[in-house]
Amino acid sequence: MPVKNVLxxxxxxxxxxxxxxxxxxxxxxxxxxxxxxxxxxxxxGAGLAAPQIxxxxxxxxxxxxxxxxxxxxxxxxxTILINPQIEALSEETxxxxxxxxxxxxxxxxxxxxxxxxxxxxxxxxxxxxxEVSDFHARVVQHECDHLDGILFPRRIRDMRYFGFxxxxxxxxxxxxxxxxxxxx
Numbered sequence: 330m331p332v333k334n335v336l337x338x339x340x341x342x343x344x345x346x347x348x349x350x351x352x353x354x355x356x357x358x359x360x361x362x363x364x365x366x367x368x369x370x371x372x373x374g375a376g377l378a379a380p381q382i383x384x385x386x387x388x389x390x391x392x393x394x395x396x397x398x399x400x401x402x403x404x405x406x407x408t409i410l411i412n413p414q415i416e417a418l419s420e421e422t423x424x425x426x427x428x429x430x431x432x433x434x435x436x437x438x439x440x441x442x443x444x445x446x447x448x449x450x451x452x453x454x455x456x457x458x459x460e461v462s463d464f465h466a467r468v469v470q471h472e473c474d475h476l477d478g479i480l481f482p483r484r485i486r487d488m489r490y491f492g493f494x495x496x497x498x499x500x501x502x503x504x505x506x507x508x509x510x511x512x513x
Contacts, residue, residue, distance in 0.1 A: 332371040333364050333382040335430045343431060344478040347380050347387045350411045353454035358388075362409050362452055365390050374430050375402065376468050378475030381431050387412045389472035405465045410457060413449035413473050417442040418460065425467055427481045428494065436497075438490035439481050441467045 336343050350358065361384055369377040369390060376391030392407030421443045428436050444462045447469050451457055461469065471481060485491050 331364065331367070333368045335368065335372065335377075335381050336383055338432050338480055338482075340431075342383055342385070343380060343475070343480060345380065345385065346478050347378075347385050347476045349387050350450075353411070353450060353452060358411075358452050361386070361388060362390065369430075372430050375405070376472040377430065378472050380475050380478075387476045389413060389469075389476065391468045391472050393468070403464045405468055408457065409452055410447065410449040410469075410472075411452065413447055413469070413476070415470060415473055416446045416448075418444040418446055424486075425464070427467070427471055429471070429481055431475075431480065432482070434493050434495065435482075436492070436494045437481055437485045438487070439467075439471075439484045440486060441470045441484075445469065447473075 352358070361379060365377050365379065365382065365388070368374075368382060375393045376389060379386045379388040389410050390408065391405060391410070393402055393405045419442070422440045423443050424438045424440050426436050427439045443466060444460070445466045446458070446460045448456065448458045474481065474484070482491060
């Protein structure tokens with residue numbers, strides 16, 4: 330399957346709210362998911378949302394085993410999640426560094442809920458219902474934001490912690506920062 334072009338910040342399609350998927354187990358949905366998987370793998374992504382490749386549907390994929398863009402990340406099972414819903418399981422949040430295929434080369438320190446429950450469907454229409462925390466929860470929240478037209482810079486509290494990763498590689502890659510601790 331072909332690797333798709335990923336839309337970058339500034340494209341108005343990234344700011345739209347995506348439409349719900351109404352039919353499961355279709356050739357069109359299978360093709361979309363395969364295109365997303367191929368694109369994410371080619372770009373070493375931890376996740377990808379359909380709007381990022383110009384498709385106006387509530388479909389996200391995510392999963393990570395070992396990834397050079399997230400060297401300290403815990404494994405997250407490969408998941409195809411359609412029409413997702415997220416519920417915070419507590420008010421506890423933490424800050425962690427995020428990047429995005431739609432903002433190549435940029436990183437920011439983003440607050441996210443630490444513990445969440447997410448529900449949605451796989452491509453065949455089977456229910457997915459999981460409780461997760463930490464990096465897994467972060468990835469899900471980040472990808473689902475794309476479905477509501479939200480890019481991660483809108484979530485950053487302090488813009489001093491947003492920039493090109495090549496300008497502060499020792500900061501964003503630092504283990505303490507990976508756990509959400511700010512530089513002094």
